[in-house]
Every structure is written in C-alpha cells, then in structure tokens.
Amino acid sequence: MRYSITINGSAKSVDxxxxxxxxWILRDVLGMxxxxxxxxxxxxxxxxxxxxxxxxxxxQIAASDANGKRFTxxxxxxxxxxxxxxxxxxxxxxxxxxxxxxxMIMTACALLRDKPNPSDADIDAVMSDLVCRCGxxxxxxxxxxxxxxxxxxx
Amino acid sequence: MRxxxxxxxxxxxxxxxxxxxxIDAEPSSFQPNGWVRIEPGGKIVLTxxxxxxxxxxxxxxxxxxxxxxxxxxxxIELLQAEPSPQFQRLGTGGxxxxxxxxxxxxxxxAAARTMLIGAAAAKWNVDAxxxxxxxxxxxxxxxxERLSYGALASDAAKQPVPAEPKLKAMSELRIVxxxxxxxxxxxxxxxxxxxxxxxxxxxMLYASIERPPTVGGTLVKFDATKAMKVRGVRSVVAIKAGVxxxxxxxxxxxxxxxxxxxxxxxxxxxAFNSDAHIKALEAAASEPGVTIRKEGEGAAALARAAKTIExxxxxxFYAHAPVEPMNCVASFRDGTCExxxxxxxxxxxxxxxxxxxxxxxxxxxxxxxLIGGGFGRRLWIDYAIEAAELSRAIANPVQxxxxxxxxxxxxxxxxxxxxxxxxxxxxxxxxxxxxxxxxSSYHNLRGAPTAQERADVEYNQDSxxxxxxxxxAFPSIEAxxxxxxxxxxxxxxxxxxxPSSTFAxxxxxxxxxxHLGKDPLQSRLDMLGEPYDITAGSLKIDRTRLRxxxxxxxxxxxxxxxxxxxRGRGVACNVYDGDTHIAxxxxxxAHENSxxxxxxxxxxxxxxxxxxxxxxxxxxxxxxxxxxxxLKGHITFRDGHAEQSTYRDFEVxxxxxxxxxxxxxxxxxxxxxxxxxxxxVPPIVPAVVNAIFAATGKRIRALPIRL
Numbered sequence: 001m002r003y004s005i006t007i008n009g010s011a012k013s014v015d016x017x018x019x020x021x022x023x024w025i026l027r028d029v030l031g032m033x034x035x036x037x038x039x040x041x042x043x044x045x046x047x048x049x050x051x052x053x054x055x056x057x058x059x060q061i062a063a064s065d066a067n068g069k070r071f072t073x074x075x076x077x078x079x080x081x082x083x084x085x086x087x088x089x090x091x092x093x094x095x096x097x098x099x100x101x102x103x104m105i106m107t108a109c110a111l112l113r114d115k116p117n118p119s120d121a122d123i124d125a126v127m128s129d130l131v132c133r134c135g136x137x138x139x140x141x142x143x144x145x146x147x148x149x150x151x152x153x154x
Numbered sequence: 155m156r157x158x159x160x161x162x163x164x165x166x167x168x169x170x171x172x173x174x175x176x177i178d179a180e181p182s183s184f185q186p187n188g189w190v191r192i193e194p195g196g197k198i199v200l201t202x203x204x205x206x207x208x209x210x211x212x213x214x215x216x217x218x219x220x221x222x223x224x225x226x227x228x229x230i231e232l233l234q235a236e237p238s239p240q241f242q243r244l245g246t247g248g249x250x251x252x253x254x255x256x257x258x259x260x261x262x263x264a265a266a267r268t269m270l271i272g273a274a275a276a277k278w279n280v281d282a283x284x285x286x287x288x289x290x291x292x293x294x295x296x297x298x299e300r301l302s303y304g305a306l307a308s309d310a311a312k313q314p315v316p317a318e319p320k321l322k323a324m325s326e327l328r329i330v331x332x333x334x335x336x337x338x339x340x341x342x343x344x345x346x347x348x349x350x351x352x353x354x355x356x357x358m359l360y361a362s363i364e365r366p367p368t369v370g371g372t373l374v375k376f377d378a379t380k381a382m383k384v385r386g387v388r389s390v391v392a393i394k395a396g397v398x399x400x401x402x403x404x405x406x407x408x409x410x411x412x413x414x415x416x417x418x419x420x421x422x423x424x425a426f427n428s429d430a431h432i433k434a435l436e437a438a439a440s441e442p443g444v445t446i447r448k449e450g451e452g453a454a455a456l457a458r459a460a461k462t463i464e465x466x467x468x469x470x471f472y473a474h475a476p477v478e479p480m481n482c483v484a485s486f487r488d489g490t491c492e493x494x495x496x497x498x499x500x501x502x503x504x505x506x507x508x509x510x511x512x513x514x515x516x517x518x519x520x521x522x523x524l525i526g527g528g529f530g531r532r533l534w535i536d537y538a539i540e541a542a543e544l545s546r547a548i549a550n551p552v553q554x555x556x557x558x559x560x561x562x563x564x565x566x567x568x569x570x571x572x573x574x575x576x577x578x579x580x581x582x583x584x585x586x587x588x589x590x591x592x593x594s595s596y597h598n599l600r601g602a603p604t605a606q607e608r609a610d611v612e613y614n615q616d617s618x619x620x621x622x623x624x625x626x627a628f629p630s631i632e633a634x635x636x637x638x639x640x641x642x643x644x645x646x647x648x649x650x651x652x653p654s655s656t657f658a659x660x661x662x663x664x665x666x667x668x669h670l671g672k673d674p675l676q677s678r679l680d681m682l683g684e685p686y687d688i689t690a691g692s693l694k695i696d697r698t699r700l701r702x703x704x705x706x707x708x709x710x711x712x713x714x715x716x717x718x719x720x721r722g723r724g725v726a727c728n729v730y731d732g733d734t735h736i737a738x739x740x741x742x743x744a745h746e747n748s749x750x751x752x753x754x755x756x757x758x759x760x761x762x763x764x765x766x767x768x769x770x771x772x773x774x775x776x777x778x779x780x781x782x783x784x785l786k787g788h789i790t791f792r793d794g795h796a797e798q799s800t801y802r803d804f805e806v807x808x809x810x811x812x813x814x815x816x817x818x819x820x821x822x823x824x825x826x827x828x829x830x831x832x833x834x835v836p837p838i839v840p841a842v843v844n845a846i847f848a849a850t851g852k853r854i855r856a857l858p859i860r861l
Binding site for chain 2: 016017019020021024027028029031032033034035036037038039040041043044046073074075077078081085086089090093094095096097098099100101102105123124125127128129130131132133134135136137138139140141
C-alpha cells in the first residue's frame with residue numbers, strides 16, 4: 001500500500017505494509033535514524049515523535065494510521081541544534097550514552113507546548129513514562145526548566 | 155583486575171607530527187597503540203581504543219591530551235581505533251579508561267610539545283628554554299613571535315622523540331579539572347549520532363532471529379512457508395543461534411519471525427528455574443569454599459568470641475537492559491567479514507568472529523560504533539557472530555537486530571548469590587573476626603572452568619570481588635567463595651561482579667553496629683582503624699580516604715539530626731577496585747508496603763578530577779542504576795528461560811522515583827585519576843537498605859527490596 005506521510009514538513013510517499021509502524025518507516029524506509037528503537041511495545045519512549053505537537057510513540061502507529069498525518073522527528077526540530085530543548089540539553093549536559101535522548105527531547109517539546117512553565121511535578125508526570133538506563137533523569141528535569149526559560153525568551 | 159600501564163614513545167615521519175604511545179601493555183613488546191597526530195592544517199587527531207558508551211571518554215581523554223600538549227581544546231578530534239596488529243588490546247570496561255590513559259596521554263602530549271618547541275627553536279635559532287606554548291602555538295617569550303602547531307608539524311616530526319618528556323606540574327594543568335561539555339552532545343540532540351543500530355551498508359538487509367525458548371535448546375525443524383508470505387521477507391535461514399528471517403526492513407523481519415513454525419528440542423535445561431537454583435546456593439552456603447583471603451587466625455578466632463553476629467543475604471539475577479538492543483551489521487564477501495558493531499571489546503569481536511568463520515583475524519574488519527549503553531553486556535560477542543554467520547549464509551550485508559524480548563531473555567546476566575556474613579567481638583566489644591562467604595555461579599567471560607581452576611584462588615577471586623576487599627580492621631578475616639554451576643549465561647554488569655558482595659557487607663556492618671549499640675556511621679569510622687593503608691587480597695585500601703568521604707557525608711547530610719516519623723537515614727561506603735572511594739547517606743520515607751528514596755548525599759574521592767561534570771553524571775547514573783536494582787525489577791527463570799521480556803516486567807527506575815542527589819567531590823591527594831563509571835553503583839543499595847531499617851526497624855536481607 002502507498003501512504004502519504006508528512007515528516008518535518010516534507011511530504012513522503014511510502015509503499016509499505018499497512019501495519020508497519022512509523023518507527024520502521026522512518027528508520028528503515030526513509031533512512032532517518034534519529035528516532036530510536038528501544039522496546040517496540042510503547043513502554044520505553046525512545047521512539048517518541050510529535051504528531052501535531054503531541055508526543056506519540058512511533059512504534060505504536062501503523063502506516064495506515066499515519067497516512068495523511070504530519071509528524072516531527074528529532075531531525076526536524078532545528079537545522080543547527082538551536083531549538084530551546086536542544087540548547088537546554090547541551091547546556092545542562094544531559095546526555096550520557098545519548099541513545100534515549102531523542103525520545104526525551106520530543107516528549108519535552110510536547111510538554112512545554114501544553115505547559116510552557118512546568119513544575120517538577122508536571123515534568124515527572126510526563127517524563128516518567130520514558131526509560132533512560134544511564135540515569136540522566138535529574139539533568140533532563142533541569143534541562144526542561146531551562147528550555148522553558150529559553151522558549152519564553154524567544 | 156589491576157591494569158598495567160607501560161609507556162614508550164615513538165614517532166612516525168611525514169608531513170604530520172605523529173607520536174605513538176602505548177596503553178595497557180606488557181613491558182616486553184612495545185608497539186604503540188595510541189597515536190597523536192598533528193596535521194599541517196592544525197587539526198590534532200587522537201586515536202585511542204576506548205569506546206564511548208556514555209561514560210564520557212570521547213571528552214575526558216582529549217582533555218588530558220590537550221592540557222599536556224597545550225593544544226586548543228577545540229582542535230582535538232578523537233578517532234576510534236579499530237582492531238589491527240597495532241591495536242590488539244582495545245576494550246572498555248572495569249572503569250579503567252581514564253586511569254589507564256592518564257599517564258600515557260600526558261607523556262605523549264608532553265613529547266609532542268617538546269618536539270614542537272624544538273622545531274620552533276631551530277627555526278628561530280633560539281634556545282628552546284626561551285619558548286613557551288599556549289593554545290596550539292609556540293611563542294617566543296622575548297619577541298612574542300608565534301608559530302602554530304600546524305605550521306611546525308612537519309619540522310617537529312624530524313625532532314628526536316624525548317625519552318622522558320617532562321610533564322607539567324599538577325598546578326600547571328589548565329583543562330583538567332574544568333567543566334567541559336560532552337563533545338557528542340550537539341549530534342546527540344540532533345539525532346545525528348550514529349549508534350550501532352543506525353549503521354548501514356549498501357544493499358543491506360535486516361534480520362530478526364527466533365532463538366530457542368530454553369537456554370541450550372536446539373532446532374529440530376522449521377516451516378517458513380507463512381513467513382515467506384510476509385511482505386518484505388527475502389529468506390529464512392537456520393543459523394547456530396536459531397532461525398533468522400531476512401527481510402527488506404526490520405518490521406518485515408519481525409513479522410516474518412512471528413509467522414515461523416518451529417519445533418525445538420528444549421534440551422537439558424528445560425526444567426531450570428531460579429528458585430531451585432537459589433535453594434542450591436542456600437544449601438551450599440554451609441559447605442566449605444575456596445579461601446580467598448585469610449588474616450590472623452581466620453575462622454579459628456571464633457573460639458574466643460564473646461559475641462558472634464551472623465546474617466545471610468540474597469542477591470537475585472539481573473539483566474543489563476541497555477536501551478539500545480543488541481545489534482550488528484555484517485558483510486561477508488570473498489573471505490573477508492566487515493562489521494559495524496556497538497561493542498566494548500573490538501578485538502574479541504575480531505578474534506571470535508574469525509574463529510567462528512574459520513578465517514584469519516586480519517580478514518575481520520571491525521568498526522566500533524557509539525554504544526547505546528554498555529554496562530558490561532557488550533563485552534560479549536554473540537550478536538556479532540550471528541550477524542557474520544548470517545551474512546555469509548545469505549551472501550549479502552545484513553543487520554541483525556535483537557528485540558527487547560530477545561535482549562531480556564538471552565542476556566548474560568548478573569549472577570544470583572547467597573552471602574553468609576559473620577562478625578565476632580570479645581567481651582570488651584573489640585573486633586575479633588570478620589567472615590564473608592559468597593556462593594554464586596562463576597562470573598567470567600571464559601567459559602566452563604577446569605577442575606584445577608575451580609580450586610585456584612586467583613580464578614575464584616574475580617567472582618569474590620567485594621568479599622575479600624573488606625576495608626574494616628578485624629585481626630582475623632576469612633573471605634571464601636564457592637561456585638554452583640548455572641546453565642544460563644552469566645557475565646559482568648555495571649560494577650562488574652562486586653555489587654552483590656558490597657550489598658551484603660555494608661548491610662551487615664549496619665547490623666553489627668546495631669548489635670554493639672553504636673551509631674552505624676561512627677561504627678564504620680571506628681572500624682577503619684590503623685594501619686591506614688592496607689592490602690586486602692589483591693586490592694589496596696586507603697582508610698584515610700574512606701574515613702574522609704564518610705566524614706563529608708556525615709556533615710553534609712546532617713547525620714543524626716531528627717527526621718519525621720516513617721523516615722530514616724542510612725549510610726554505606728566502598729573502595730572500588732582499590733581506587734575510587736565513595737560514601738553515601740540516603741534518606742528514605744517508608745510506609746506500609748512502599749519505600750521512597752528522597753535524598754542521596756554522596757562524597758567521592760576519585761583522585762585527580764578530569765571533568766567534574768562527567769564525575770557528577772556518573773554518580774547520578776550509578777545511583778539511579780543501583781536504585782533500579784534495589785527497588786525495581788530482577789530476572790527470574792522458569793522452564794529454562796528468563797520470565798521477563800521488557801521494561802514492564804523488568805522495571806527500571808523512572809524520573810518520578812529519582813531522589814534529590816547531592817554530590818561532594820572530596821579533594822584528593824596523589825596525582826592519579828581513578829575510574830568513575832562503575833564505582834557509584836555498589837554502595838547505594840546497602841545505603842537504602844540501612845535507611846529502611848532506620849525508618850522502620852525492618853532488616854531487608856534480599857533484593858529487590860519488598861517491604
């Protein structure tokens with residue numbers, strides 16, 4: 001089946017099985033490997049992308065459901081790592097191995113859209129659905145607060 | 155476990171200045187395995203064989219070099235060494251990268267700087283002593299003339315390599331000790347960092363492997379008819395590991411795999427379950443083991459005891475569960491195999507893949523990638539062998555990608571163990587005897603031991619790490635280890651094999667303090683008596699440093715100040731592998747069946763601090779790793795396989811469970827940095843357990859903690 005999916009503002013036409021998750025369309029069909037595979041069952045959040053500004057797990061969205069929709073991936077946040085979340089992530093030295101951070105950043109973007117000035121509790125409520133095995137949680141929390149400030153300045 | 159270092163320098167000619175040095179080698183055969191290359195354009199390339207898996211080596215190692223070389227920090231690029239005759243001991247583990255690279259990198263930097271100064275002195279026809287260096291330039295202090303390192307590189311390459319270049323005094327170091335941001339961060343936050351899973355080769359296919367449902371099970375037959383009908387599936391091939399479905403993308407491979415009809419022979423371990431194994435460990439705890447360390451009279455001292463305290467601790471199996479699942483890209487062609495692989499052990503990968511394929515090691519080309527979490531799991535080569543075998547079978551480049559369930563079920567687990575602890579005191583409560591016996595299956599990377607190895611002290615010592623290196627002063631000590639074989643793969647974890655023993659020891663010290671009616675923190679200080687420098691088994695312990703970190707957490711945590719009902723404080727400390735000294739005070743809130751870790755105060759003495767941010771990241775990460783093991787998931791086996799399959803049933807700590815973490819880096823003496831990737835892990839778990847006791851009066855002696 002042929003599906004039309006808009007990724008980072010660019011319309012893509014892909015011919016894939018209807019049940020193929022967006023994650024694998026991005027990674028294996030479109031060659032966009034910034035979105036990561038962690039569990040495939042929606043419990044780790046590594047594959048999180050934005051759909052109309054909301055955080056969604058790309059491993060749980062079938063091609064047939066993605067058809068006609070618009071998504072933003074980590075590659076689409078900015079050209080030069082200048083998005084407030086990206087700047088905050090660098091400034092707070094969040095990443096260790098870095099593997100889960102694309103999912104973390106995309107989730108944070110959605111959180112900040114809903115709550116431009118989130119409390120620790122707001123952050124925990126959303127970010128606790130994601131797994132980081134290196135243990136970067138304290139820095140993610142700080143980076144989200146910083147991103148909120150950077151975003152407000154914009 | 156101790157790492158050796160040996161240093162000798164050599165230079166290679168050409169337009170660039172290239173200085174070779176050696177990390178981790180025997181003194182007999184010098185061959186450089188690290189290179190500093192200063193190119194005429196000014197770029198400085200450092201080639202070393204340490205893999206980045208989140209511990210920060212791609213940042214910390216260039217910092218060390220830049221400082222001694224007086225290079226502009228920004229001009230240094232780290233190039234990943236690949237296995238070759240030159241690079242025969244690449245490998246990352248045991249928190250040894252900074253420790254082992256410190257002196258070689260500084261010496262290489264100093265040698266290159268001396269040669270650059272020599273070249274400038276010749277050019278200007280002045281005394282080398284009148285020149286200085288700064289940020290990539292040699293400067294004439296009299297005339298203020300400057301020449302860049304790039305401009306001097308080709309002349310410097312002709313200078314003699316100084317046999318013993320003079321290193322900077324510690325007070326002259328400018329970059330070491332500064333907060334430096336991770337060099338890979340911009341790529342990571344942009345999705346540009348390439349991990350193993352992101353590696354691609356032209357024409358590459360994607361594979362998913364159905365493995366035997368029991369450990370040691372074998373394939374009887376399979377029917378691929380339905381699998382071949384799945385869109386995108388190209389072929390189905392039986393390999394040693396199982397049945398591989400090869401497809402045009404990962405999803406098709408996974409779907410094809412679900413459509414396979416396979417008959418397995420469950421094999422000899424079909425009935426293996428962890429409860430029975432733990433009972434066997436229990437039973438063995440009262441049998442004699444191999445004595446690893448005996449001081450004074452050993453257990454004979456018990457005859458004079460006025461008070462003997464005894465307790466038994468249980469430690470479960472754990473998985474590594476890095477978020478990037480195991481994967482490898484392989485391309486076998488014309489008798490040569492090329493691998494792109496996230497591995498902690500590139501040479502092992504080369505050697506074992508070559509052995510498996512029956513080709514020469516030099517015909518296996520290994521490109522190590524960034525690693526999405528290592529933690530010891532990627533010292534194993536199983537996934538690379540699978541990819542190599544499959545690529546040969548299908549005559550096409552292929553990526554083998556494990557699912558999360560594969561990763562949990564077919565891991566190399568941290569072993570379960572039982573610990574029997576005994577301490578004896580005389581009628582004046584003076585320490586007489588300390589005894590710690592650990593029973594587990596062997597932790598190692600070497601396969602089944604011989605009968606001789608089973609009786610050999612050194613062989614057993616690795617598995618008894620944390621048992622024999624008790625830092626406390628008892629006139630008689632007996633540390634023993636006993637192995638019970640287990641059919642599931644066992645391997646090093648974050649902090650290698652030591653967390654279980656440190657858990658048991660530091661919980662037991664708390665129980666001892668309680669029996670003696672003493673404060674647990676003061677009791678530890680009291681037991682860290684003279685002499686202050688001891689050798690415990692093969693490891694050195696600096697009790698002065700350990701006392702200091704304990705004193706710092708006592709002060710910073712306001713130890714002894716009142717806490718609300720249901721809250722408690724616990725302490726634990728450890729010397730990791732003779733190097734990094736850490737103490738924690740943990741505050742918990744416990745009620746009914748739940749426990750929450752509210753706050754962790756950490757004090758660390760890790761020797762010379764390279765990058766304080768890197769140290770703090772490792773402590774935060776080590777605490778969170780340890781808290782996962784204390785409070786969250788563990789692995790159980792039933793009917794010959796691990797029962798867990800994802801982060802839902804092997805839970806890990808999440809952000810809302812993460813405590814406030816306060817880190818104090820204690821100024822150290824000496825001029826050597828020590829490891830930081832693993833040391834934060836072992837003492838955090840007992841500190842939590844001890845805090846729960848303080849809060850509830852309940853002693854936890856088994857992990858994970860269930861109130």
